[in-house]
Amino acid sequence: MRCSRLFPLIWILLLFSTLSYGQAWSGILASNRAIDWSHAGLPATLPDGETTPNPWTPPTRTQCGSTISAGASAATINAALASCGFGHYVLLGAGTFTINNATIGMYAQSGVTLRGSGGMATILNLTGTSQIVFSAIASVGSCTWNSGFSQGATSLTMTSCTGSLPVAGQIINLQECDSGYSGSGCTTGSSTDIGGLYICGDNPACNVVGGSSNLHQQQVVYVTSITGTGPYRVNFTPGLYLPNWASSNSPFVNWSGSPNASVTPFGNGLEDMTVYSANGTDSNNYLVGLTSTYASWVKGVRFVGSAAYEPLYVGGTKNCLVMNNYLFADIALDANYPPAMQETNSSDALVLNNIMASGIPWEGTGGNEGNVKAYNYTRDVFTGYYLFMFEHNAGSAFHLFEGNQTGSIEDDDVHGTHDLNTQFRNYESGWDPPYLIPGGGLSHGIEWDAFARFENAIGNVVGNTLTVNYQSTYSNPLPYFIFQFDGDGPTGVADPLVLSSSLRWGNYDNVSGAVRWCGDSSSPGWSTTCDSTSEIPTMLTGNAAPFNNTVPSTTNLPCSFFLGGYTSTTCTAHSSGGTGLNWWKVCTTWNTFPTTCATTQTQPFPPVGPDVGGGPYLNGYAYDVPASIAFQYLPIDTTYQKPYGITSSGWSGGIETLTVSGLPNTTHLMGGFQISGSACSTGTSEAFMIASTSTTVMYALASDPGSCSGGTMLFPDVRQFDERVYQDDSAGDRPAPPTGLSATVQ
DSSP states (O other), X not given: OHHHHHHHHHHXXXXXXXXXXXXXXXXXXXXXXXXXXXXXXXXXXXXXXXXXXXXXBOOOOEXXXXXXXXXXXXXXXXXXXXXXXXXXXXXXXXXXXXEESOEEEGGGSSSEEEEOSOTTTEEEEEETTOEEESOOOOOEEEEEEEXXXXXXXXXXXXXXXXXXXXXXXXXXXXXXXXXXXXXXXXXXXXXXXXXXXXXXXXXXXXXXXXXXXXXXXXXXXXXEEEEOSSSEEEEEESOOOOSOOOGGGOXXXXXXXXXXXXXXXXXXXXXXXXXXXXXXXXXXXXEEEEESOBSOEEEXXXXXOOTTOEEEEEESOBSOEEESOEEEOXXXXXXXXXXXXXXXXXXXXXXXXXXXXXXXXXXXXXXXXXXXXXXXXXXXXXXXXXXSEEEEESOEESOEEESOEESOEEEEEEEOOEESOEEESOEEOSSOTTXXXXXXXXXXXXXXXXXXXXXXXXXXXXXXXXXXXXXXXXXXXXXXXXXXXXXXXXXXXOOTHHHHHOEEESEEETTTTEEEOOSSTTSTTHHHHOOSSOSSOOOOOGGGGGGOOOOOSOSOOOSOSSSTTOOSSSOOOXXXXXXXXXXXXXXXXXXXXXXXXXXXXXXXXXOBSTTOOSOSBTTTTBXXXXXXXXXXXXXXXXXXXXXXXXXXXXXXXXXXXXXXXXXXXXXXXXXXXXEESSTTOOXXXXXXXXXXXXXXXXXXXXXXXXXXXXXXXXXXXXXOOOGGXXXXXXXXXXXXXXXXXXXXXX
């Protein structure tokens, strides 16, 4: 029965992988510097036959069994999940579910959603070692990968297998040793940089901390069929992204199993609740693990995390979705700085329209290929240094960052190399407003450290008044920069290929004061905004030469590189709605929160870019994204506020300084707060820190309020949240889907 259900899907996937048509980036990027990012997120058809209207909308499901009342145990929830069939959801009622030292296993049955009654109605309080996990590994198998290494290949042969063979409907991990290494455990050889694509991690040749592993390149693919008795032929989708797969690097295939299914757990969802932990201690360090699963999602969830946990971990997945969530990383307010979300060894994931606050917003820990981070809003980074969205470990490739409103996006070299990642139409402010950056020295925009090669920045808006230098490099380091290249190279190691191989086209920054279209003397603004450093990599030689990129023939940018219907090569702007996106309109006032919306706001689309005007940021080139608007209008949840006594205060030049007793997180406290019981009382409004020390908090105030001594500072301001804040922006003049598609054999 399972085979008959999988066959139509396999045929659809095989056909879909062979469709050939122009990409949104055609005419801007060379074909080997980008991929088809429209595949990121949920597939059109799940293995159980359910369909999705687009990659960011899960299938419609029906309730399974009766609503589970508050107070029920993890065992009760797990039993309900296991008893459901494909295409159903288990509904948790309003109230608090305290889960103590137990695991809620989303893998009990594929194709099932665990749904709360609303972000503010259902609260899962995870204590001790409790977690929610999407997969449980029961067995591991592996094979030697013998042939099928060409870029775009959708089949391979494998031999010398151990464990049970993978089957159609399973995800498998394609891996090979780092550049220059081979053999069992990748211990033979040494790190070899041929001056082109370079994969290296946990090695003093390419990072600042050293290490021992030489295995970092990975792509997760979906098996459509497997035949033979050894050697085995495996057909999979999508095709290979990178061109450097080779027998010399000892490539292999491995996979994980689940105790309750012959294929990878798939199509499971977590929706519409608060996941909270005040004292988590599990060694895996996450509250929710979206792990080793296919076409699953986390949507509409408010995370209020503890110091010991990162709220959400995504690892070893394919085609998963993280959307419409609010992540407050560290309610403990200490100095642990957990990331709101961490992602590793995943492919074709879509992280869309999330609020990420009060911790490092997003951290990539390597092995990510083909993923999309889009229209997320980050703020209030509880760190002593400025890290917003950054890939931290080796092996990432073809990552797309689009439309994010964040301080900066960075590929660092702490744990190795990165290749072929793209930033498109992001607003990167270079700081964390309104917090004042001490001395301004940490203010920066786009940073590509040593061995981040063949990177693309297109249509971004970058900077603030503190970013006074356009470009910093290893050989000419400058503070307060828009772009940094090779800036933190390992001791004694520089990589000029970072700069020479990067592509920059159509970006606006405050230092140039204009959009830079710099490629040759015929490019717009050549005489006024371009310098002697080429911004288009057309003169690469040797093993880097295949990644040359001709000067783009157009200054017309598509609205999106991945959103269906918006990837035509000329952007049709939507200044007052009509996008057809079911998350683009935002409720700004409520008759009754969160069920009855009174007024809404619809942002221009696209919100950022050289073809955008009238916005509130950087000469009008950038607007707030929907997640930013939602943050501004969501009510404060006073449940999580803690009182801190104000012992004295002073006002000068529009800044009020409070001396506060018992402040937590003395390294870098920031965010919104309220004041009660003094002349500084904010009522139901809030103030935002612009600076802090171990004993003081500063915020902007137009006039002297008098003494605030004896009052109480209430902090932090966690938002109330429900994904109904995001509403459907019905279609207007949305471009038609592409036509004239043709099938070609790959």
